[in-house]
Amino acid sequence: MFVPVTLPALFTPAECDALTALGEAAGYDQGGLVGGALLENIRSARIAWLDDAGSADWVMERIVAAVAEVNRTHFDFVLTDFAERMQLAWYGEAQGGHFDWHTDIGDGALARRRKLTLVVQVSAPEAYEGGALETNADANIRSADTARGSATFFPAFVLHRVTPVTRGARHSLTTWVHGPAFR
Ligand SMILES: O=C(O)CCC(=O)C(=O)O
Ligand SMILES: [Fe+2]
Numbered sequence: 001m002f003v004p005v006t007l008p009a010l011f012t013p014a015e016c017d018a019l020t021a022l023g024e025a026a027g028y029d030q031g032g033l034v035g036g037a038l039l040e041n042i043r044s045a046r047i048a049w050l051d052d053a054g055s056a057d058w059v060m061e062r063i064v065a066a067v068a069e070v071n072r073t074h075f076d077f078v079l080t081d082f083a084e085r086m087q088l089a090w091y092g093e094a095q096g097g098h099f100d101w102h103t104d105i106g107d108g109a110l111a112r113r114r115k116l117t118l119v120v121q122v123s124a125p126e127a128y129e130g131g132a133l134e135t136n137a138d139a140n141i142r143s144a145d146t147a148r149g150s151a152t153f154f155p156a157f158v159l160h161r162v163t164p165v166t167r168g169a170r171h172s173l174t175t176w177v178h179g180p181a182f183r
Contacts, residue, residue: 002138004142005070005152006151006152007066009147010066010151012149019120020171028088029046043099045099047089048090050088060086063082064082067118067153071177074153075116075155077115080178080180081178083110084110086175089174091169091170091171091172092165097165097169102159103158114156115155115177115179116155117158117160117177118152119133119152119173120151120173123148123172127169127170128168128170129165129168131170132144133152133160134163135152135160
């Protein structure tokens, strides 16, 4: 029950273009780690945060509905809120963009409350090589669906990584869902 779940077309290609534009408008910074450290050998990516109450409200609306459905049918976690903004990540060939094995639940007032992670593939698979989102939920390493606009859901305690981008660039949209401690 803890293996990743994929919705094949949560966003259309035109909506993925709009997501990319929202990221450009918000502006990209160098991404940190859970807890705020910056270690390029673990993560090399540029990050933009989307305003779910403003220009990206339609994105959040879609994600809230999808989380409700997938949590009801697959995870059945007690989820209460989206305590962090949505994160657009940009992994470029020139930077060897990647994110090494990690979990999203971690130290920190918000990170410790993360229970479910959702990653949308914003780029078309033809736009890059490498850049695979891999999960290790049960000693089987699975590559997430790469279809543009697809969304992969997994518990925030599941190990995952993004392999180095070796050609082009990959954009993704990550959202965390929060709730009371696992028990
Ligand atoms: O870009 C991805 O596919 C995953 C990003 C990620 O794992 C994170 O930001 O915690
Ligand atoms: Fe992550």
